[in-house]
Amino acid sequence: MKRIAVLTSGGDAPGMNAAIRSVARIGFSRGVEVIGVYEGYKGLIKKEFKKLLPRDVSGLLEEGGTFLLSSRAEEFKDDSIQEITIKNMKEEGIEGLVVIGGNGSQSGSLSLFNKGFPVVGVASTIDNDLWGTDYTIGFDTAVNTAIEAIDKIRDTATSHSRTFIVEVMGRNRGFIALEAGLASGADIVLVPERRFDIEKIVENIQRGLEKKKKHHMIVTAEGAIRAQDLQTRIKEKLPELDVKYSVLGYIQRGGAPTRFDRIIATMFGAEAVDLLIQGNPGFVVGIKDNRIVHIPFEDAVKKFKEINYKLYDIIEEVSV
Amino acid sequence: MKRIAVLTSGGDAPGMNAAIRSVARIGFSRGVEVIGVYEGYKGLIKKEFKKLLPRDVSGLLEEGGTFLLSSRAEEFKDDSIQEITIKNMKEEGIEGLVVIGGNGSQSGSLSLFNKGFPVVGVASTIDNDLWGTDYTIGFDTAVNTAIEAIDKIRDTATSHSRTFIVEVMGRNRGFIALEAGLASGADIVLVPERRFDIEKIVENIQRGLEKKKKHHMIVTAEGAIRAQDLQTRIKEKLPELDVKYSVLGYIQRGGAPTRFDRIIATMFGAEAVDLLIQGNPGFVVGIKDNRIVHIPFEDAVKKFKEINYKLYDIIEEVSV
Amino acid sequence: MKRIAVLTSGGDAPGMNAAIRSVARIGFSRGVEVIGVYEGYKGLIKKEFKKLLPRDVSGLLEEGGTFLLSSRAEEFKDDSIQEITIKNMKEEGIEGLVVIGGNGSQSGSLSLFNKGFPVVGVASTIDNDLWGTDYTIGFDTAVNTAIEAIDKIRDTATSHSRTFIVEVMGRNRGFIALEAGLASGADIVLVPERRFDIEKIVENIQRGLEKKKKHHMIVTAEGAIRAQDLQTRIKEKLPELDVKYSVLGYIQRGGAPTRFDRIIATMFGAEAVDLLIQGNPGFVVGIKDNRIVHIPFEDAVKKFKEINYKLYDIIEEVSV
Amino acid sequence: MKRIAVLTSGGDAPGMNAAIRSVARIGFSRGVEVIGVYEGYKGLIKKEFKKLLPRDVSGLLEEGGTFLLSSRAEEFKDDSIQEITIKNMKEEGIEGLVVIGGNGSQSGSLSLFNKGFPVVGVASTIDNDLWGTDYTIGFDTAVNTAIEAIDKIRDTATSHSRTFIVEVMGRNRGFIALEAGLASGADIVLVPERRFDIEKIVENIQRGLEKKKKHHMIVTAEGAIRAQDLQTRIKEKLPELDVKYSVLGYIQRGGAPTRFDRIIATMFGAEAVDLLIQGNPGFVVGIKDNRIVHIPFEDAVKKFKEINYKLYDIIEEVSV
Secondary structure, eight states: OOEEEEEEOSSOOTTHHHHHHHHHHHHHHTTOEEEEETTTHHHHHHTOEEEOOGGGGTTOTTOOSOTTOOOOOGGGGSHHHHHHHHHHHHHTTOOEEEEEEOHHHHHHHHHHHHTTOOEEEEEBOTTOOOTTOSOOBTHHHHHHHHHHHHHHHHHHHHHTTOEEEEEESOSSOOHHHHHHHHHTTOSEEEOTTSOOOHHHHHHHHHHHHHTTOSOEEEEEETTTOOHHHHHHHHHHHOTTSOEEEEEOGGGGGOSOOOHHHHHHHHHHHHHHHHHHHTTOOSEEEEEETTEEEEEEHHHHHHSOOOOOHHHHHHHHHHOO | OOEEEEEEOSSOOTTHHHHHHHHHHHHHHTTOEEEEETTTHHHHHHTOEEEOOGGGGTTOTTOOSOTTOOOOOGGGGSHHHHHHHHHHHHHTTOOEEEEEEOHHHHHHHHHHHHTTOOEEEEEBOTTOOOTTOSOOBTHHHHHHHHHHHHHHHHHHHHHTTOEEEEEESOSSOOHHHHHHHHHTTOSEEEOTTSOOOHHHHHHHHHHHHHTTOSOEEEEEETTTOOHHHHHHHHHHHOTTSOEEEEEOGGGGGOSOOOHHHHHHHHHHHHHHHHHHHTTOOSEEEEEETTEEEEEEHHHHHHSOOOOOHHHHHHHHHHOO | OOEEEEEEOSSOOTTHHHHHHHHHHHHHHTTOEEEEETTTHHHHHHTOEEEOOGGGGTTOTTOOSOTTOOOOOGGGGSHHHHHHHHHHHHHTTOOEEEEEEOHHHHHHHHHHHHTTOOEEEEEBOTTOOOTTOSOOBTHHHHHHHHHHHHHHHHHHHHHTTOEEEEEESOSSOOHHHHHHHHHTTOSEEEOTTSOOOHHHHHHHHHHHHHTTOSOEEEEEETTTOOHHHHHHHHHHHOTTSOEEEEEOGGGGGOSOOOHHHHHHHHHHHHHHHHHHHTTOOSEEEEEETTEEEEEEHHHHHHSOOOOOHHHHHHHHHHOO | OOEEEEEEOSSOOTTHHHHHHHHHHHHHHTTOEEEEETTTHHHHHHTOEEEOOGGGGTTOTTOOSOTTOOOOOGGGGSHHHHHHHHHHHHHTTOOEEEEEEOHHHHHHHHHHHHTTOOEEEEEBOTTOOOTTOSOOBTHHHHHHHHHHHHHHHHHHHHHTTOEEEEEESOSSOOHHHHHHHHHTTOSEEEOTTSOOOHHHHHHHHHHHHHTTOSOEEEEEETTTOOHHHHHHHHHHHOTTSOEEEEEOGGGGGOSOOOHHHHHHHHHHHHHHHHHHHTTOOSEEEEEETTEEEEEEHHHHHHSOOOOOHHHHHHHHHHOO
């Protein structure tokens, strides 16, 4: 293999740059040329290619976002468009592709792979909802950003003896809410995977008030219930209660990646290049039980990854 | 003077704890007892007093929020309630009061002072909207928190070539928006003090798009226009544009105070105690032209502090 | 079991407070009283006990250090002293003990356990050098602190085209150096577990200079070679080279714990209490292959934990 | 004026990039070309020039260090070398120069200005030791970095009931030590401007120990006494005391600039360009009493800026 390409796709995540750097550097050290593709699958369609030089990936480890840019390309679902991208790559002598992204992006990888093009995926999304890997690149940073924000909000919640609702990212899944809630000492955590009972929440708050608890903290995934709606529902039951909310939003996507994300990004990127070179494509690279693993595209994309309900239980137990 | 009291009132601000610590420590070193009042004016009414010991204010410099708690006490506007609080203080041998807070809180100070009780104010609010002082305790930290958040948001804005609207605090005033916008390189900043023209904003964005600018960043004070509403108005004109928004919210109130806030909190607190001891009450302590100043309560509360329009101009000039 | 005690021992680590909180809260929720012991084993000897209340452990998740204080108690190695501590605990009705700490501290646990007292350990040290667990509480935070510092140092290294040596903690082991080096993009990492060749280091730098590399970054564990000595040795070979060094020191021990450390601290603390209650003492609680594990004291203390040489190799491969 | 140049010189400081960006952007908006000079005065000698484009200065506000690189050029003190640099600039059509740096760098500015070349300086050094300006670009960030580090060190100091010495930058001046000490609640601060008495330090510590103070924190500028030497001298008097030290070192030079540094960098850069365009060179741009000021080169370089002794007094008063 003489030349491979790398792209980032879907929602950006901290550590994507570190993964690109690793793909490029390991490529160089294996004697393989590495082509950067701009704006994800869009760049494959429009042939927005750039040969990466050592200088291009210098200083990238600590940078949030992705310097190759990212996008969600609806048109890429079209069969004939996929054919065009394979033709585009072949014309440039590209013999393999590394796709850094989450669920949706790896569906694209699967399509190209099924058409015979060698693709390897790198598991990267702040949502951590990819089957077969314990962690995806970006999740650790996103949760750390969330807990730093919640630590700040707690200062004001305590100063005013307030009930506070913090909405974190997670349209369909509760991984961020669960870990951010546990790590920030939330009293109640709501995730899309579990129905919640407004009565129980209200009881929980009332019990705290009776014990002279200074403030209550609720963390909710946007997909469980929006913070504003939860505020309304709590106020219906407890009209006297001082309830405020905050939506963390896009800050969870940015920032310098953490130790964990920088290291798995570097390991995943290296492994992806080696899989391509060894003629062993068709997998997403992830980490399972503290070991680098290869997840078949089909599994990664179609299987459902459970949240860790043990964390859920412990939140209730440590909340007093 | 043998015994003074200190309270924090209104919206909490980073550095309030540092100011309490300074009041207490300078009090101790002058041989004066210092009583902490809980929950602002509410604590004066309900006599929630606690004699502060050196140990109570240890480790407070770096803590966000206020360990004395804060509140907005509507009932305190009542004349007879004010009389009660003066009686309460006199009963406990309290001869002077330090009120740490912003505009509304210093109106309370003025009322007590007008009734003959010695009060000194300490200028503290993240909004920085107190006349007579260049800075209030908490503003520097709040803006630094905002720009760190905007730096993170820029990562994702750049990665997706998006237009981003960030809403910062400021219901009536644009101090935070102005400095956060300038310091984070926003292309456009909206403040309540100046009407904005949606056409000009749209033109500005279009001009950038023509120049292949990767992303646009707009910072708006909540009192100028809510981020969500601005998104709607921009989308009406530019339906194809990828516009997202984020509301920073309560994170701006919390966190460890910065150098600047810790130092002015310490200086203000010390000066407030000395003014009381010297029999010179009736002022809010602030900083003007890099010097500690005494602002008569009446001025602090009633005069209007202009934003710095020079900053506004420079934002337009450095935006390309 | 009606009453248990908890102490922190040895070098303090971020997340120790989170572990104490978890022990206390899980104790409360199981109906067990929890006694805090001050200053580690010293407090056991001097009977410095305090019954913990919910309020005592509130707000602890985000606090660095250990509010129970820690110490290294040489006298505790004495057999008769150990007997006294057991007597002291029995007199207070304490039926089990949780020891939060690293290698040396768990040797103490083993001694008490061998004398028949029910003890469970919680793996906590920034050094991560405890056999049987992939991670110890505090390591993730320490490495994140180190890489944030190195990111800052890189700013000045790049601006002045310098070679920079950063010394991180690790008197005997290289876990911090290895992960901090990989995560911060160091060109060269030195650990106590591997002899280094000054000629190879000099060659590496010269090769970089020839390629017009702007700066070089070397991360060394204090136990491999002190930064100052390495500076001297490099200057002997390359007298013209601008080489500076920085010793990160104690900042690596402090700060708010990360997501990872807060979560494992909470999980470890909960598991430790349950082991005691179930009458199953004699283990250190750790995490292996992403699962909570019980490590027999003897193994934890006496077996040698290898560093991950795969990380070492990848550092060389991604360094260009 | 059609074309100006900008360079950064001497020790790098956070906010230098923001100042370069401002010079470039204001230049563009005034219709002036801006040439970046690499490596300070060295680049003037070797003609390492690059015409700056809008894209080159995009994203610079939040970056530490200086992308134009910096150096200390001894050879520039030579008269004939200075003539060459003026010739070099004239050959390229450069009609004015902005020098971003501290004391030593502005001496270079003065030399060129005295030879008739239009130069304007921008006050930038973390040391804050430039006469005529209350603040220099980089100082606020450096002190904030120092206090964050000291906050971390306090965690471990408290956990082990230790006396801690923290050495901050300042070979000749104590500005950083003074503000970092006050803002981090140090008990004792040592600056080069004031002789210290080891007996008084020891007494201070002993008094604290008698009052059961948990830990002591001493902040020293490297030019007052090195931390290690102070440790030795304290141990001579108090051999039983647990005294540790930490040298903060180069982390104080790096990192994303704060609000304050970003804003003054932007204001200073803009003002510098306008002074050149208006034909009014010969000054360093600074800030005094919260207003932008023009300091004659001679004054900036030769006059001695006093530290604020009032801060020194207050440190003693709030230390208990």
